[in-house]
Amino acid sequence: MQNDSWKTQFLLIGALSGAIVGAATAYLMIRTAEENNSGPPQITTGDALKTGLNIIGIVRGIAALGGGR
DSSP: OGGGHHHHHHHHHHHHHHHHHHHHHHHHHHHHHHHHTSSOOOOOHHHHHHHHHHHHHHHHHHHHHTTOO
């Protein structure tokens, strides 16, 4: 179906973008941890919760882009 090709393209672009952003984030966390104490990053529950809520907000904002006006 020709009509579904844009959906596949969006899924692939989104998956690749997410993988690139995730890999870059992991690299930056590793680099920062090595510069500070050369051990694994110490992430508190509060920091993880704040980050998770921020990510949900970003995802909601991106999803709203598809709503159109």
